[in-house]
Amino acid sequence: MLAKGVKIDFTACEMKWYEAETKKVVPFQCTKNGGTNDKLAKDRLVRRAKVQTQTCRNVELAVAAPEGTVGIFTPARRVEPHLLLAPTLTTVRDGKVVVPILNLVGRMSKLPSREVPGTWAPTAQDMTALEMTGEFGRDKVKQWLDGWCTNVEPLSNEAELQLGEMSAEDKELLLKLLRNYPTLLEPGTGCPPMTTLDVEHEIYTGNEAPIKVRPRRHAHEDQKVIDEQVASMLNDGVIEWSSGAWGFPVVLVKKKDGMCIHYLESMRL
Structure with a gap:
């Protein structure tokens, strides 16, 4: 240990040293009066992991605890809001625990090795984990x-x-x-209906003067698509006629939904 320059960190319960240009980190467990220390311990990714688009992947975390110890993994607050980790009851196997990570967005995320996604703490001896009682058999x-x-x-x-x-x-x-809800999955045409919840969306404009933007120029075929979409939304009750002083142009986008409204000017208020 002296030859390798090993540094012992009793706060993080880790031994750290370098081999060539590779940093080595080995967790260990502290004991007091012959008993184990039940305080929170950091856990690190065993190896680099890639979480594919909209998938759930189980990753291994290194934990300094005896074989078979049952503990609770508590995730730390992450910068990436699209990576979801949940508190997980795990059992130590070969110095590692397995926790699931869910990727909620449409791009792959890379997790570097030795990252600390949260903390792990062994459960108390008088704590009983709830098990399935068979009610959902x-x-x-x-x-x-x-x-x-x-x-x-x-x-x-x-x-x-x-x-x-x-x-x-x-x-x-x-x-x-x-079958008890026959209209739930029946294929339909047109726009989804307006929500039945008593919720209204209001853009607060204060004392600002009304904004009315000139309509965009569209090709004849594009204008035909716009007219069809507007007629469909009016028929389904999604939108209603308005004669107010505010007006914003329709913008055709490459989406299966058809079009969107350009509200950028009002969002700047």
């Missing part, structure tokens, strides 16, 4: 659905539903529940 769920779901008619698009990797028994239970 297939038999009990089937009994509940039999007494509550009365509609047995198949859905209009039941053969086209993609339910993923499920057993035949689980699919039958899910379909039985969905």
Whole structure:
């Protein structure tokens, strides 16, 4: 240890040294009067990890704790809001614990090795972890659905539903529940209806003068698309006629939704 220049950090419970240009970090556990220290411990990624777009990946974290110790991983506040970590009850295996990381956005995220995503603490001896009691077993769920779901008619698009990797028994239970809400998954045309919640969105303009921007010039085919979209939204109750002093142009974008409204001027108020 002296030859390698090992530094012992009793605060972080880590030994650190360099081999060539590679930094080595080995966690250890402190004991007091023959017993283990139950304080929070930092955990580090064992190796570099890549979390693909909109996926959940299990990553290994190095923890200084005896084999088989049960503890709770508590995530730290991250700079990246799209990476979701949750408190996880884990068991130490070979000096490592496994926690899931969920990537919520449409790009891949890289996690460098030795990163500290949170803290890990062993559970107290008098703490009992809750386990599944069987209330959501297939038999009990089937009994509940039999007494509550009365509609047995198949859905209009039941053969086209993609339910993923499920057993035949689980699919039958899910379909039985969905048949009780026949309009939930029926394919529809036009825009989604206006929300039924008592919520209104208001842009506070203060004493500013009304802004009215001239309409953009569009090709004949583009203008036809705009007219069709506006007529569809008026018919579905998504928008309503207005004769106010405020006016903003329609901007066609490359989206399956069709178009959007350019509110940039009002957002600057």
